[in-house]
Amino acid sequence: MKIDYGWRARLADDELTALTRSHGGTAEPGWWDRIRTHSLGWVTGREPGGELVGFANVAWDGGDHAFLLDPKVRPDHQHRGIGTELVRRAVAGAAEAGCEWVHVDFEEHLRDFYFGACGFRPTRAGLIALR
Template sequence: MAIKYVWRGDLDNTSLNALHADGFGHPVARTDWRARLERHSLGWVCAWEDGSLIGFVNVAWDGGAHAFILDTVVAQHRRAKGIGAGLVAIAADEARAAKCAWLHVDFEDHLRPFYFDACGFKATTAGLIAL
Protein backbone atom coordinates (compact mmCIF):
# COMPACT_ATOMS: atom_id res chain seq x y z
CA MET A 1 0.00 0.00 0.00
CA ALA A 2 1.50 3.30 -1.11
CA ILE A 3 1.42 6.32 1.13
CA LYS A 4 0.55 9.60 -0.55
CA TYR A 5 1.91 12.81 1.01
CA VAL A 6 0.09 16.02 0.15
CA TRP A 7 1.17 19.58 0.98
CA ARG A 8 -1.83 21.73 1.97
CA GLY A 9 -3.98 18.71 1.27
CA ASP A 10 -7.73 18.83 1.49
CA LEU A 11 -8.89 17.30 4.74
CA ASP A 12 -11.97 17.35 6.86
CA ASN A 13 -12.23 18.16 10.54
CA THR A 14 -13.70 14.76 11.40
CA SER A 15 -10.75 12.82 9.98
CA LEU A 16 -8.13 15.06 11.59
CA ASN A 17 -9.90 15.07 14.96
CA ALA A 18 -10.03 11.26 14.87
CA LEU A 19 -6.34 10.98 13.91
CA HIS A 20 -5.34 13.49 16.58
CA ALA A 21 -7.27 11.52 19.24
CA ASP A 22 -5.72 8.23 18.13
CA GLY A 23 -2.22 9.64 17.96
CA PHE A 24 -2.26 11.64 21.18
CA GLY A 25 -4.51 9.35 23.23
CA HIS A 26 -7.37 11.66 24.09
CA PRO A 27 -11.10 11.69 23.32
CA VAL A 28 -12.15 12.85 19.87
CA ALA A 29 -12.54 16.64 19.91
CA ARG A 30 -14.56 18.92 17.68
CA THR A 31 -11.74 21.26 16.68
CA ASP A 32 -12.30 23.33 13.55
CA TRP A 33 -8.94 22.44 12.03
CA ARG A 34 -9.75 23.94 8.64
CA ALA A 35 -10.27 27.42 10.13
CA ARG A 36 -7.20 27.08 12.36
CA LEU A 37 -4.96 25.97 9.49
CA GLU A 38 -6.17 28.62 7.06
CA ARG A 39 -5.64 31.37 9.65
CA HIS A 40 -2.29 30.43 11.21
CA SER A 41 -0.39 28.04 8.96
CA LEU A 42 2.09 28.33 6.16
CA GLY A 43 0.81 24.88 5.30
CA TRP A 44 0.42 21.32 6.46
CA VAL A 45 1.25 17.88 5.22
CA CYS A 46 -1.21 15.00 5.13
CA ALA A 47 -0.27 11.34 4.73
CA TRP A 48 -2.98 9.23 3.13
CA GLU A 49 -3.21 5.47 2.71
CA ASP A 50 -6.14 3.84 0.94
CA GLY A 51 -8.24 6.98 1.41
CA SER A 52 -7.56 7.20 5.15
CA LEU A 53 -5.68 10.02 6.84
CA ILE A 54 -2.82 8.29 8.68
CA GLY A 55 -0.45 11.21 9.30
CA PHE A 56 -0.39 14.97 9.67
CA VAL A 57 1.94 17.83 10.54
CA ASN A 58 1.12 21.53 10.79
CA VAL A 59 3.62 24.23 9.77
CA ALA A 60 2.78 27.49 11.52
CA TRP A 61 4.87 30.57 10.81
CA ASP A 62 5.55 34.18 11.62
CA GLY A 63 5.00 35.37 8.04
CA GLY A 64 8.74 35.71 7.55
CA ALA A 65 11.82 33.65 8.33
CA HIS A 66 10.50 31.35 11.06
CA ALA A 67 8.33 28.26 10.61
CA PHE A 68 7.23 25.96 13.41
CA ILE A 69 6.35 22.26 13.36
CA LEU A 70 3.19 21.52 15.38
CA ASP A 71 0.88 18.56 15.89
CA THR A 72 3.05 15.91 14.24
CA VAL A 73 0.92 12.79 14.43
CA VAL A 74 0.85 9.34 12.85
CA ALA A 75 -1.89 6.77 13.42
CA GLN A 76 -0.80 4.29 16.08
CA HIS A 77 -1.09 1.30 13.75
CA ARG A 78 1.29 2.94 11.20
CA ARG A 79 4.07 4.17 13.50
CA ALA A 80 7.76 3.26 13.21
CA LYS A 81 7.55 3.05 9.41
CA GLY A 82 9.11 6.43 8.52
CA ILE A 83 5.80 8.20 7.93
CA GLY A 84 6.43 10.89 10.54
CA ALA A 85 9.89 11.59 9.16
CA GLY A 86 8.36 11.80 5.68
CA LEU A 87 5.82 14.35 6.89
CA VAL A 88 8.54 16.49 8.50
CA ALA A 89 10.81 16.26 5.44
CA ILE A 90 8.08 17.61 3.17
CA ALA A 91 7.25 20.31 5.73
CA ALA A 92 10.92 21.36 5.75
CA ASP A 93 11.10 21.39 1.94
CA GLU A 94 7.96 23.54 1.68
CA ALA A 95 9.10 25.95 4.41
CA ARG A 96 12.41 26.31 2.54
CA ALA A 97 10.53 26.94 -0.72
CA ALA A 98 8.56 29.68 1.07
CA LYS A 99 11.93 31.33 1.89
CA CYS A 100 11.82 30.53 5.61
CA ALA A 101 15.30 30.43 7.13
CA TRP A 102 14.45 28.42 10.25
CA LEU A 103 12.23 25.49 11.12
CA HIS A 104 11.58 25.18 14.85
CA VAL A 105 10.13 22.33 16.89
CA ASP A 106 9.61 21.63 20.55
CA PHE A 107 8.80 18.21 21.90
CA GLU A 108 8.71 15.92 24.90
CA ASP A 109 12.01 14.29 25.82
CA HIS A 110 11.00 10.80 24.63
CA LEU A 111 10.72 12.20 21.08
CA ARG A 112 14.37 13.33 20.91
CA PRO A 113 15.47 10.35 18.75
CA PHE A 114 12.67 11.04 16.27
CA TYR A 115 13.33 14.75 15.84
CA PHE A 116 17.13 14.67 16.12
CA ASP A 117 17.99 11.36 14.45
CA ALA A 118 15.14 10.69 12.01
CA CYS A 119 14.35 14.30 11.06
CA GLY A 120 17.73 16.04 11.39
CA PHE A 121 16.89 18.77 13.90
CA LYS A 122 19.77 20.10 15.99
CA ALA A 123 19.66 20.94 19.69
CA THR A 124 19.40 24.62 20.55
CA THR A 125 18.82 26.73 23.61
CA ALA A 126 15.25 27.93 23.90
CA GLY A 127 12.95 29.31 26.53
CA LEU A 128 9.36 28.69 27.51
CA ILE A 129 6.78 30.33 29.75
CA ALA A 130 3.87 28.11 30.78
CA LEU A 131 0.72 30.19 30.45
Protein backbone atom coordinates in the same frame (compact mmCIF):
# COMPACT_ATOMS: atom_id res chain seq x y z
CA MET B 1 2.78 0.08 2.01
CA LYS B 2 2.47 3.08 -0.25
CA ILE B 3 1.48 6.35 1.38
CA ASP B 4 0.31 9.34 -0.65
CA TYR B 5 1.66 12.59 0.77
CA GLY B 6 0.25 16.02 0.04
CA TRP B 7 1.28 19.60 0.82
CA ARG B 8 -1.74 21.77 1.63
CA ALA B 9 -3.94 18.89 0.45
CA ARG B 10 -7.61 18.58 1.30
CA LEU B 11 -8.19 17.80 4.94
CA ALA B 12 -11.51 17.68 6.76
CA ASP B 13 -11.81 18.60 10.42
CA ASP B 14 -13.45 15.29 11.33
CA GLU B 15 -10.54 13.33 9.78
CA LEU B 16 -7.97 15.23 11.79
CA THR B 17 -10.03 14.91 14.97
CA ALA B 18 -10.23 11.12 14.45
CA LEU B 19 -6.47 10.87 13.77
CA THR B 20 -5.66 12.88 16.90
CA ARG B 21 -7.94 10.77 19.06
CA SER B 22 -6.52 7.53 17.59
CA HIS B 23 -3.37 7.94 19.64
CA GLY B 24 -4.88 9.40 22.77
CA GLY B 25 -4.87 13.08 21.89
CA THR B 26 -7.74 15.41 22.53
CA ALA B 27 -9.23 17.38 19.69
CA GLU B 28 -12.47 19.25 19.83
CA PRO B 29 -14.53 19.30 16.65
CA GLY B 30 -13.77 22.50 14.74
CA TRP B 31 -10.10 22.57 15.81
CA TRP B 32 -8.68 22.29 12.30
CA ASP B 33 -11.18 24.75 10.87
CA ARG B 34 -10.04 27.32 13.49
CA ILE B 35 -6.29 26.99 13.01
CA ARG B 36 -5.96 26.28 9.28
CA THR B 37 -5.87 29.98 8.41
CA HIS B 38 -2.81 30.43 10.65
CA SER B 39 -0.83 27.73 8.86
CA LEU B 40 1.82 28.22 6.23
CA GLY B 41 0.97 24.70 5.15
CA TRP B 42 0.49 21.13 6.29
CA VAL B 43 1.40 17.68 5.14
CA THR B 44 -1.08 14.82 4.94
CA GLY B 45 -0.29 11.14 4.62
CA ARG B 46 -3.02 8.92 3.20
CA GLU B 47 -3.39 5.29 2.34
CA PRO B 48 -4.16 4.77 -1.36
CA GLY B 49 -7.85 4.41 -0.46
CA GLY B 50 -7.78 7.91 1.00
CA GLU B 51 -7.75 7.24 4.76
CA LEU B 52 -5.73 9.84 6.69
CA VAL B 53 -2.90 8.11 8.58
CA GLY B 54 -0.50 11.03 9.17
CA PHE B 55 -0.39 14.80 9.52
CA ALA B 56 2.05 17.62 10.32
CA ASN B 57 1.22 21.33 10.55
CA VAL B 58 3.57 24.23 9.76
CA ALA B 59 2.70 27.54 11.39
CA TRP B 60 4.81 30.62 10.76
CA ASP B 61 5.47 34.19 11.75
CA GLY B 62 4.87 35.57 8.25
CA GLY B 63 8.60 35.87 7.64
CA ASP B 64 11.66 33.72 8.27
CA HIS B 65 10.45 31.41 11.04
CA ALA B 66 8.29 28.33 10.65
CA PHE B 67 7.10 26.12 13.48
CA LEU B 68 6.46 22.39 13.18
CA LEU B 69 3.33 21.56 15.15
CA ASP B 70 1.17 18.54 15.80
CA PRO B 71 2.90 15.82 13.76
CA LYS B 72 1.03 12.59 14.26
CA VAL B 73 0.78 9.12 12.73
CA ARG B 74 -1.97 6.62 13.44
CA PRO B 75 -0.60 4.08 15.95
CA ASP B 76 -1.02 1.08 13.63
CA HIS B 77 1.11 2.90 11.01
CA GLN B 78 3.96 4.06 13.27
CA HIS B 79 7.59 2.93 12.92
CA ARG B 80 7.36 2.73 9.12
CA GLY B 81 9.02 6.06 8.28
CA ILE B 82 5.75 7.95 7.79
CA GLY B 83 6.44 10.49 10.55
CA THR B 84 9.94 11.13 9.25
CA GLU B 85 8.58 11.71 5.75
CA LEU B 86 5.85 14.03 7.05
CA VAL B 87 8.51 16.13 8.80
CA ARG B 88 10.82 16.08 5.75
CA ARG B 89 8.04 17.37 3.54
CA ALA B 90 6.95 19.97 6.10
CA VAL B 91 10.52 21.32 6.26
CA ALA B 92 10.72 21.34 2.45
CA GLY B 93 7.43 23.25 2.24
CA ALA B 94 8.72 25.87 4.68
CA ALA B 95 11.96 26.20 2.69
CA GLU B 96 10.06 26.61 -0.58
CA ALA B 97 8.00 29.36 1.04
CA GLY B 98 11.21 31.25 1.85
CA CYS B 99 11.51 30.48 5.55
CA GLU B 100 15.01 30.44 6.99
CA TRP B 101 14.32 28.42 10.15
CA VAL B 102 12.01 25.62 11.29
CA HIS B 103 11.49 25.35 15.04
CA VAL B 104 10.13 22.34 16.91
CA ASP B 105 9.55 21.51 20.53
CA PHE B 106 8.80 18.05 21.82
CA GLU B 107 8.64 15.76 24.82
CA GLU B 108 11.89 14.08 25.89
CA HIS B 109 10.89 10.62 24.65
CA LEU B 110 10.81 12.04 21.07
CA ARG B 111 14.38 13.39 21.22
CA ASP B 112 15.91 10.60 19.09
CA PHE B 113 13.19 11.00 16.46
CA TYR B 114 13.69 14.75 15.99
CA PHE B 115 17.47 14.91 16.45
CA GLY B 116 18.26 11.57 14.82
CA ALA B 117 15.70 10.74 12.14
CA CYS B 118 14.63 14.28 11.25
CA GLY B 119 17.89 16.23 11.45
CA PHE B 120 16.96 18.90 13.98
CA ARG B 121 19.73 20.06 16.27
CA PRO B 122 19.53 21.22 19.86
CA THR B 123 19.45 24.94 20.54
CA ARG B 124 19.02 27.16 23.53
CA ALA B 125 15.47 28.33 23.86
CA GLY B 126 13.10 29.68 26.45
CA LEU B 127 9.56 28.86 27.38
CA ILE B 128 6.89 30.30 29.62
CA ALA B 129 4.11 27.90 30.59
CA LEU B 130 0.81 29.78 30.55
CA ARG B 131 -1.29 26.93 31.98
